[in-house]
Amino acid sequence: MSREKSDAMLILLKELSVYKAMDQDYGAGLKSRVDAEAYKERERRRQEIKQEMRNLAAGSKSDPA
Numbered sequence: 001m002s003r004e005k006s007d008a009m010l011i012l013l014k015e016l017s018v019y020k021a022m023d024q025d026y027g028a029g030l031k032s033r034v035d036a037e038a039y040k041e042r043e044r045r046r047q048e049i050k051q052e053m054r055n056l057a058a059g060s061k062s063d064p065a
Contacts (some may be wrong), residue, residue, distance in 0.1 A: 005056050012049045012056075019046060 019042045026039050 002060070005060055009053060009056050012053055016046065016049055 020044060025041065026035055028036075031039075
């Protein structure tokens with residue numbers, strides 16, 4: 001995996017980590033409508049991140065450099 005792809009993967013992993021911490025806070029407290037919408041938006045973004053990570057991993061398999 002190239003340096004750029006490794007850096008991109010690391011950034012995505014950090015973003016997932018932040019969302020995980022936010023979700024733990026969400027799970028522990030009262031849930032307003034705004035909080036629920038933010039949770040749904042994080043879930044949507046998590047799915048995008050997972051797809052980006054798959055694309056990066058697939059690209060690294062086809063690029064032996």
